[in-house]
Amino acid sequence: MRSATSLDDALRILRDERRTPVAGATDLYVALNFGTLEQKRFLDIWAVEELRGISERGDMLVLGALATYTSLIRSPLVARRLPMLVEAARQVGGVQIQNRGTVGGNIANGSPAGDSLPVLAAADAVVVLRSVDGERRVLLTQYYTGYRATVMRPDELIVAIEVPPVEGKQWFRKVGTRAAQAISKIVMAGVRSSHPRIAFGSVAPTVVRVSRTERVLASTGDIDEGAGVLAEEIAPIDDIRSTAEYRLRVATNLLRRFWAETS
Amino acid sequence: MKFTLNGETREIAVNPATRLIDVLREEFGLTGTKEGCGEGECGACTVLIDGEPVCSCIIPVSQVASAEVTTIEWLNGGHPLQKLFMDEVGAQCGICTPGMIMAALSLGPAPTLDDVRTALAGNLCRCTGYAAIYRAVLKWRGMPLEDGAGGAVVA
Numbered sequence: 001m002r003s004a005t006s007l008d009d010a011l012r013i014l015r016d017e018r019r020t021p022v023a024g025a026t027d028l029y030v031a032l033n034f035g036t037l038e039q040k041r042f043l044d045i046w047a048v049e050e051l052r053g054i055s056e057r058g059d060m061l062v063l064g065a066l067a068t069y070t071s072l073i074r075s076p077l078v079a080r081r082l083p084m085l086v087e088a089a090r091q092v093g094g095v096q097i098q099n100r101g102t103v104g105g106n107i108a109n110g111s112p113a114g115d116s117l118p119v120l121a122a123a124d125a126v127v128v129l130r131s132v133d134g135e136r137r138v139l140l141t142q143y144y145t146g147y148r149a150t151v152m153r154p155d156e157l158i159v160a161i162e163v164p165p166v167e168g169k170q171w172f173r174k175v176g177t178r179a180a181q182a183i184s185k186i187v188m189a190g191v192r193s194s195h196p197r198i199a200f201g202s203v204a205p206t207v208v209r210v211s212r213t214e215r216v217l218a219s220t221g222d223i224d225e226g227a228g229v230l231a232e233e234i235a236p237i238d239d240i241r242s243t244a245e246y247r248l249r250v251a252t253n254l255l256r257r258f259w260a261e262t263s
Numbered sequence: 264m265k266f267t268l269n270g271e272t273r274e275i276a277v278n279p280a281t282r283l284i285d286v287l288r289e290e291f292g293l294t295g296t297k298e299g300c301g302e303g304e305c306g307a308c309t310v311l312i313d314g315e316p317v318c319s320c321i322i323p324v325s326q327v328a329s330a331e332v333t334t335i336e337w338l339n340g341g342h343p344l345q346k347l348f349m350d351e352v353g354a355q356c357g358i359c360t361p362g363m364i365m366a367a368l369s370l371g372p373a374p375t376l377d378d379v380r381t382a383l384a385g386n387l388c389r390c391t392g393y394a395a396i397y398r399a400v401l402k403w404r405g406m407p408l409e410d411g412a413g414g415a416v417v418a
Contacts, residue, residue, distance in 0.1 A: 001280040029321035030302040046326045094385015096318045
């Protein structure tokens with residue numbers, strides 16, 4: 001493990017050596033303790049202060065990759081612009097995890113159950129990737145190419161997440177075995193506007209926007225029809241936390257509740 | 264690397280990837296911090312870094328460079344919260360107790376029952392059923408043992 005103290009330092013190390021960045025370690029060290037971590041070489045970026053801020057740039061809300069869930073919960077800016085992210089952050093683990101887990105880490109870890117991911121997908125958030133060669137921006141919905149597979153190159157680092165202004169009522173719901181400390185069985189974020197934006201976690205290999213369902217709801221406003229399309233559009237699986245049948249049922253229930261509570 | 268441990272500056276030479284809990288227990292002999300699940304779920308290994316509770320079983324020691332780490336030993340056995348955990352029988356098998364106490368220390372001066380539940384949501388106890396623990400914490404802060412709706416829930 002090496003440690004970087006500045007962004008330039010981190011990017012130079014990633015150019016020269018293949019290392020897995022470590023932010024709050026809340027996912028990586030669990031895998032390490034269980035002996036399931038494939039990577040052997042790490043770059044600790046926790047001390048890179050310039051990645052920690054939460055700010056506004058133009059009309060964008062900019063979340064530094066190392067912004068912790070606790071900092072999201074405490075940020076008046078996030079509360080005003082993206083309250084569904086505050087709600088998601090409150091439901092990530094207990095306080096101990098919220099103090100170390102980061103939004104960049106949640107994206108990099110790429111679990112389909114990552115709680116912040118449906119929020120960022122529904123908000124049309126953009127992942128900012130940087131290497132020594134420069135910076136590029138990728139929509140979160142285009143960031144994943146498969147189960148835990150992404151477009152990020154080994155020499156790149158997630159430096160920030162940009163969230164454009166979100167019009168409409170925001171809604172978030174996580175269903176797990178208990179309120180805190182539970183990996184979600186299913187998680188949904190929605191924005192109610194003339195074109196509703198709806199994203200689910202834990203129903204596919206990656207976080208998904210359900211664009212067919214969104215289109216039906218935008219054009220007809222008929223929730224029964226929307227729920228029917230949703231059931232065709234997602235294909236959850238059985239795993240250790242839940243079953244496909246349960247997830248499908250709960251997904252349509254969540255969609256209906258979102259529609260009722262944001263009307 | 265250097266960091267502050269229970270108020271004293273310490274310097275150690277270890278692999279920076281070593282888990283903080285292993286440094287505390289093996290290098291410094293501070294065995295009050297317990298390892299339960301090893302995956303950040305149970306909170307038994309809770310210590311404070313710069314005053315904020317964290318799970319020491321999933322933190323590389325490199326991340327406490329120049330930081331202030333506080334463990335249960337800092338309380339020296341005489342803290343009012345420790346006494347209340349005993350008086351209220353908030354400790355039975357004891358594995359969760361140091362982590363519970365460290366997590367509770369970060370609470371503000373006038374927590375509601377809901378605040379206490381939230382602060383301790385990351386700490387699991389399989390013995391007490393939690394009521395005795397919430398009672399100890401609320402009494403420590405001189406707060407009523409009931410929820411906002413007025414129902415006595417931990418008495």
